[in-house]
Amino acid sequence: MALIAAFSQVDKTTHNSHKFAFKLSPTNYGYWKAMVQPFLLTNNLFGYVDGTIPCPPKFLTPTASSDKEATPPPQPNPNHSIWISNDAHIRMLLVSTISEASFQHVTSSNTSRELWLALERAYAPNTASREYTLRGQLLKVEMKGDENPSAYLTRAQEYADALANIGAPMNEKDVVMLG
Incomplete structure (x- = not known):
């Protein structure tokens, strides 16, 4: 041993x-x-x-x-x-x-x-509910009153990255709809 x-x-x-x-x-x-x-x-x-x-x-x-x-x-x-x-x-x-x-x-x-x-x-659970939750949060991201555009985009990117981490990245069509 x-x-x-x-x-x-x-x-x-x-x-x-x-x-x-x-x-x-x-x-x-x-x-x-x-x-x-x-x-x-x-x-x-x-x-x-x-x-x-x-x-x-x-x-x-x-x-x-x-x-x-x-x-x-x-x-x-x-x-x-x-x-x-x-x-x-x-x-x-x-x-x-x-x-x-x-x-x-x-x-x-x-x-x-x-x-x-x-x-x-x-x-990073690869579950439908986690994907649904993250997509919903991403679609509801709004710029806060005191937030600059860079911080807003960083928050949106964090949700997109979280989706990619569970194997469900946003497709290009969905990303364009967010803009």
Whole structure:
């Protein structure tokens, strides 16, 4: 059994020193994922999120060397506590990139994988109701009284991007109708 390496203080400082200049919101999931996923990959953290580095068992069950010997009691698995610590660090990193509005989706997440999947379910479900909701929101976008045209177009683009993220991009005809 290979030992899982604990993150060193240098690793943690390096991970924490990379601050994202934005927070995940209900409309920017695609952008958020496009920025956060490569960061996790380049820092060898994504295996915790995608499940390829699963949580090891809490105890190791030794086997008896012969039929006549009693099986020794289970021993604590050193990989388990290291994995728990590393995963908590990754969860902390992810939570630091989400808005208060997005936090409601991850409050019951106990691992970084659960957190990642909860955000995916909330913001990128490929369901008819999500598509219908996003299209409706996009069609109802209006310029607010104190809003400049650039901010208005940015809001509209966020809804269009959210549709593209769930595999239902606006077609050119629909985009022209919005203008």
